[in-house]
Amino acid sequence: MQVAIVGIGLIGGSLALELRRSGLATELIGVEANPDHAQKAVQKKLVDRICCLDEAIDKVDLIVLAVPVNVILHLLPTVLDRVDRQVVIEVGSTKEKILQAVKQHPRRGRLVATHPMAGTEYSGPEAAIPQLFHGKNVVICDLDDSDPDAVEQVKNIYETIGSRIIYMDSASHDLHAAYVSHISHITSFALALTVLEKEKEEKAIFDLASGGFASTVRLAKSSPDTWIPIFQQNRHNVLDVLYEHIHQLKRIKQMLIDEDYEGFYKLIQEANAIRKIIH
Amino acid sequence: MQVAIVGIGLIGGSLALELRRSGLATELIGVEANPDHAQKAVQKKLVDRICCLDEAIDKVDLIVLAVPVNVILHLLPTVLDRVDRQVVIEVGSTKEKILQAVKQHPRRGRLVATHPMAGTEYSGPEAAIPQLFHGKNVVICDLDDSDPDAVEQVKNIYETIGSRIIYMDSASHDLHAAYVSHISHITSFALALTVLEKEKEEKAIFDLASGGFASTVRLAKSSPDTWIPIFQQNRHNVLDVLYEHIHQLKRIKQMLIDEDYEGFYKLIQEANAIRKIIH
Numbered sequence A, B: 001m002q003v004a005i006v007g008i009g010l011i012g013g014s015l016a017l018e019l020r021r022s023g024l025a026t027e028l029i030g031v032e033a034n035p036d037h038a039q040k041a042v043q044k045k046l047v048d049r050i051c052c053l054d055e056a057i058d059k060v061d062l063i064v065l066a067v068p069v070n071v072i073l074h075l076l077p078t079v080l081d082r083v084d085r086q087v088v089i090e091v092g093s094t095k096e097k098i099l100q101a102v103k104q105h106p107r108r109g110r111l112v113a114t115h116p117m118a119g120t121e122y123s124g125p126e127a128a129i130p131q132l133f134h135g136k137n138v139v140i141c142d143l144d145d146s147d148p149d150a151v152e153q154v155k156n157i158y159e160t161i162g163s164r165i166i167y168m169d170s171a172s173h174d175l176h177a178a179y180v181s182h183i184s185h186i187t188s189f190a191l192a193l194t195v196l197e198k199e200k201e202e203k204a205i206f207d208l209a210s211g212g213f214a215s216t217v218r219l220a221k222s223s224p225d226t227w228i229p230i231f232q233q234n235r236h237n238v239l240d241v242l243y244e245h246i247h248q249l250k251r252i253k254q255m256l257i258d259e260d261y262e263g264f265y266k267l268i269q270e271a272n273a274i275r276k277i278i279h
Helices: A010-021 A035-043 A053-059 A069-082 A096-102 A148-160 A170-198 A202-208 A211-221 A224-233 A235-257 A261-276 B010-021 B035-043 B053-059 B069-082 B096-101 B148-160 B170-198 B202-208 B211-221 B224-233 B235-257 B261-276
Strands: A002-006 A027-031 A062-065 A087-090 A111-116 A137-141 A164-168 B002-006 B027-031 B062-065 B087-090 B111-116 B137-141 B164-168
Touching: A002 A010, A002 A053, A010 A027, A027 A035, A027 A053, A053 A069, A062 A069, A069 A087, A069 A096, A069 A224, A087 A148, A096 A111, A096 A170, A096 A224, A111 A148, A111 A170, A137 A148, A137 A170, A137 B202, A148 A164, A164 A170, A170 A211, A170 A224, A170 A235, A170 B170, A170 B202, A170 B211, A170 B235, A170 B261, A202 B137, A202 B170, A211 B170, A211 B211, A211 B261, A224 A235, A224 B261, A235 A261, A235 B170, A235 B235, A261 B170, A261 B211, A261 B224, B002 B010, B002 B053, B010 B027, B027 B035, B027 B053, B053 B069, B062 B069, B069 B087, B069 B096, B069 B224, B087 B148, B096 B170, B096 B224, B111 B148, B111 B170, B137 B148, B137 B170, B148 B164, B164 B170, B170 B211, B170 B224, B170 B235, B224 B235, B235 B261
Parallel strands: A002 A027, A002 A062, A062 A087, A087 A111, A137 A164, B002 B027, B002 B062, B062 B087, B087 B111, B137 B164
Antiparallel strands: A111 A137, B111 B137
């Protein structure tokens, strides 16, 4: 199978590695707007060569769109316009706006909308790592809008590289993703800003930062090019969860002001219930 | 050296393991108020036997206080009353109130106040793990109030088990600890509460939760018995950082409401500066 990877960053690059390793891809063509990333992707042997989008589409069997979600939104109709027998996968972290935009497209069936629940705080081709998708869940959205043969092929690809498929409609996906992924990034960005603002002694942060701090703040290293378009497309859900999160922090603040340690104790016990869900 | 571990939980138990493994301790006596924890500590061979505090103090060369900071505050004067030649280590996450309480104690010199910047979200003797302190920083506070021979002994212990010593006065310690440790726990508790409150479909959390969410929420599993007394003793600093954190989240919220993605982009770039400090 010949594959075009559009956007050879963390996700696109890691997928390229797995497609090669598993033997699923016989040729990997990269499409990359950033010349520096394009060069690094070839150097790192993530792809065999770089070419332009149109040529890549005509040449391959599978097109993977792994660009930021605003670029997916912009590119997807053009890609589908040119597609015939090929299968298109997009791997964006938001779904509703993207799938709305191509809902009526005559070639919508060739697209399989997927969200691999995998990633790190790094970006670009140098962030690509082997086995990123191993043991991770991949959401396929709005299954019924995709052609059965395209779905079969995409399921086979993800399962071959070790992922487990789950299904969701795009509206539910965006709602749940706001809770369990997007809000985590916002709290982490805000925590980094808080500490950078309040703690002028960088050496003290460095010396005292333990594993706990590092784990709550690591997502704050994430790229704004990836995340601003996600927050933009999922604004309504993210705002809803953010209101609730600020409300919870204010409850804790008020309990500290009132020295209501009994109430705060109960609140922590409630929060501990996350143990049942996240192991 | 004979050692008494008062409170055989995550920190006390892990320290017991290292003291045994390194050969520093020839006998380990446990003092533990929770009968279930006492039994498990002996079963897990963290300590050789359990006895009461007074007997343990008289018997040993080194007493490690590894109980919650409210219990340290309560026990420490009594322990120092009974101490003669022995060295006492306390390992609390707060320092100012604890050291204030024994500032004028005639045996203050036998105490070395330490904060190992190491831990996990688990507690109790079953949370004790080998090598917990390896490669971690340990803060010694108010060095000049401790006898030089006691400091030498404690430095030697921590260095033998792989830690690096740094020095700080107790007021600075509590301020910095609020920034880089205590606030992380509050954001994590609040995030867990947010998601548990808003997301009624536990299965969706379980299916969609990726490494990012897990890492921002893992501290929410932490015990209220450990953390309420920390927040209580460091209330002033924690409130100060919490005000700032809520302010940062409100800035983000307002930018989302206003759809000011340019401003939000710049904010994420500012947050990304944490890369320089946390690797």
